Amino acid sequence: MERGAHLFGQQLINGLVTGSTYALIALGYTMVYGVLQLINFAHGEIYMVGAFTGLLLVTQANLPFPLALLLAMAITALLGVTIEFIAYRPLRRSSRLSVLISAIGMSIFVQNVALWVWGPQTRRFLPPFPVHTFTVAGLRTNTLELLTLFVALVMMLGLHLLVTRTKLGKAMRAVAQDRETAALMGINVNRTIAFTFAIGSSLAAAAGVMVGMLFNAVVPNMGVMPGLKGFVAAVLGGIGSIPGAMVGGLVLGMAEVLGVALLSSQWRDAIAFAILILVLLYRPSGLLGRRTQEKV
Amino acid sequence: MKRSSPRTWGRAHVLAVENLVTHYGPVEALKGITLHVNKGEIVTLIGANGAGKSTTLRTISGLVRPTRGTITYEGHDLTALPPDRIVALGIAHVPEGRRVFPHMSVMENLELGAYTRTDKRAIQEDLDRVFTLFPRLAERRWQLAGTMSGGEQQMLAIGRALMARPRLLLLDEPSMGLAPIIVESIFSVIQDINRQGTTILLVEQNANLALSVAHKGYVLETGRVVLSDTAERLRENEAVRRAYLGA
Numbered sequence: 001m002e003r004g005a006h007l008f009g010q011q012l013i014n015g016l017v018t019g020s021t022y023a024l025i026a027l028g029y030t031m032v033y034g035v036l037q038l039i040n041f042a043h044g045e046i047y048m049v050g051a052f053t054g055l056l057l058v059t060q061a062n063l064p065f066p067l068a069l070l071l072a073m074a075i076t077a078l079l080g081v082t083i084e085f086i087a088y089r090p091l092r093r094s095s096r097l098s099v100l101i102s103a104i105g106m107s108i109f110v111q112n113v114a115l116w117v118w119g120p121q122t123r124r125f126l127p128p129f130p131v132h133t134f135t136v137a138g139l140r141t142n143t144l145e146l147l148t149l150f151v152a153l154v155m156m157l158g159l160h161l162l163v164t165r166t167k168l169g170k171a172m173r174a175v176a177q178d179r180e181t182a183a184l185m186g187i188n189v190n191r192t193i194a195f196t197f198a199i200g201s202s203l204a205a206a207a208g209v210m211v212g213m214l215f216n217a218v219v220p221n222m223g224v225m226p227g228l229k230g231f232v233a234a235v236l237g238g239i240g241s242i243p244g245a246m247v248g249g250l251v252l253g254m255a256e257v258l259g260v261a262l263l264s265s266q267w268r269d270a271i272a273f274a275i276l277i278l279v280l281l282y283r284p285s286g287l288l289g290r291r292t293q294e295k296v
Numbered sequence: 297m298k299r300s301s302p303r304t305w306g307r308a309h310v311l312a313v314e315n316l317v318t319h320y321g322p323v324e325a326l327k328g329i330t331l332h333v334n335k336g337e338i339v340t341l342i343g344a345n346g347a348g349k350s351t352t353l354r355t356i357s358g359l360v361r362p363t364r365g366t367i368t369y370e371g372h373d374l375t376a377l378p379p380d381r382i383v384a385l386g387i388a389h390v391p392e393g394r395r396v397f398p399h400m401s402v403m404e405n406l407e408l409g410a411y412t413r414t415d416k417r418a419i420q421e422d423l424d425r426v427f428t429l430f431p432r433l434a435e436r437r438w439q440l441a442g443t444m445s446g447g448e449q450q451m452l453a454i455g456r457a458l459m460a461r462p463r464l465l466l467l468d469e470p471s472m473g474l475a476p477i478i479v480e481s482i483f484s485v486i487q488d489i490n491r492q493g494t495t496i497l498l499v500e501q502n503a504n505l506a507l508s509v510a511h512k513g514y515v516l517e518t519g520r521v522v523l524s525d526t527a528e529r530l531r532e533n534e535a536v537r538r539a540y541l542g543a
């Protein structure tokens with residue numbers, strides 16, 4: 001009994017850490033979906049580029065970690081905006097299928113450029129700060145895990161303030177609810193969409209950097225699985241809902257570690273997709289999504 | 297048949313639309329519309345479903361690009377400007393169907409109306425003005441717009457447009473789907489707004505109502521202006537009475 005509770009607590013921490021990175025990725029999907037009703041399938045690659053950028057800034061440029069993290073987020077934000085400009089904006093009036101194909105094409109393209117530039121081998125990403133392990137209430141954790149949680153928390157709080165309190169945030173919500181009427185308010189819709197990509201991409205970059213260090217590995221195909229997981233988390237939370245993406249990420253992270261504890265680690269990825277299928281079947285609007293699709 | 301109304305003779309046009317042609321894909325919705333609005337007027341566009349009334353307003357506010365023709369407002373050529381620039385020049389558009397932001401509060405909707413402005417004090421004045429014109433909105437300021445009644449949403453849509461402090465207000469069917477008593481109160485506010493100095497271009501299916509508040513009117517049929525005159529004369533016009541006033 002004692003041991004069971006302890007194991008459970010330990011898994012909870014792991015789930016929280018993994019889940020918070022899923023949440024950061026899910027936010028990008030959900031925000032972009034909110035303003036454009038499209039799934040940015042290149043989002044996992046954006047996360048991967050974020051990880052590489054962070055790694056290079058830390059190991060090659062020797063920047064202090066906080067600066068490297070912020071700079072990686074900024075550079076990756078530019079990539080996101082560029083992808084929107086090249087792959088999505090010209091298709092604003094095209095069918096959903098064309099946009100989907102463009103998204104998948106972009107994902108393959110970015111991954112291959114990364115392979116070409118950085119090679120296929122896995123690079124180590126040692127944290128540029130000392131990592132202490134400590135025990136709280138009998139549960140083991142370390143500085144890196146706590147930092148990951150902290151970074152995710154700060155980003156989510158910042159995003160919440162941005163979306164609810166700032167003019168840009170209001171513009172993003174207005175564009176999501178009714179793009180045409182948003183334009184009639186004097187909102188520059190294209191610029192607002194670009195900002196949405198920038199913010200979503202920078203959050204993915206933060207996740208990429210943290211996960212790169214947690215696994216001590218950065219590699220061009222590292223975005224594929226987390227990209228899918230982030231997508232599942234966004235759908236689980238209710239695609240288009242920002243609080244939903246946060247909750248969805250954490251719930252998915254928990255479900256995975258508990259599933260692994262109960263079954264075996266081979267089931268980790270299957271769990272996410274089982275959740276996706278169940279949500280789509282029984283509650284397509286997700287945990288916090290709006291029941292009825294709003295008329296636009 | 298066209299003539300300038302004596303009461304506005306010689307005053308400068310605030311808005312001049314010349315030979316406007318607008319397409320939706322292959323569909324020619326406007327086939328060469330010319331109309332003029334003078335400062336301080338209420339001008340109405342009337343016509344049956346699909347005549348092109350909304351399209352005219354949507355072309356003026358930049359939501360759709362015209363294929364040919366020009367739109368001039370206070371000396372600015374609007375023809376190639378995007379909607380956000382046009383709002384900033386002082387034109388606010390209350391779209392057909394109200395289109396309030398359903399998941400935002402009344403306050404947030406009104407704040408978005410003032411999106412292009414930075415003059416905090418003047419914005420607060422306009423907020424007070426909107427709440428004076430529509431006391432109902434003040435009572436409901438924290439309610440989500442999507443949960444309000446049709447009449448309240450129309451008040452909000454008009455209030456939101458006023459928050460841009462427009463010099464020209466485009467109104468698309470403010471009476472649509474509302475009970476007569478609400479329509480009456482909304483139209484009386486529209487007249488107040490006009491008396492306070494805002495020029496208004498009003499689209500209506502309810503021609504009777506529109507011609508009772510307007511100074512001047514244009515009758516649209518399948519993308520063309522077929523008649524234009526003072527509101528008074530249009531009300532007495534036999535063809536208009538038969539087609540639009542149910543006489």
Ligand SMILES: Nc1ncnc2c1ncn2[C@@H]1O[C@H](COP(=O)(O)OP(=O)(O)OP(=O)(O)O)[C@@H](O)[C@H]1O
Binds near residue numbers: 346348351
């Ligand atoms: N988005 C669109 N795509 C294609 N055709 C359109 C579109 N919007 C309007 N039309 C067409 O353009 C013409 C003019 O439409 P418009 O909405 O301007 O008419 P209206 O006078 O406002 O009618 P109503 O009184 O019903 O609102 C119609 O034939 C309509 O079918």
Ligand SMILES: [Mg+2]
Binds near residue numbers: 349350392
């Ligand atoms: Mg119409």
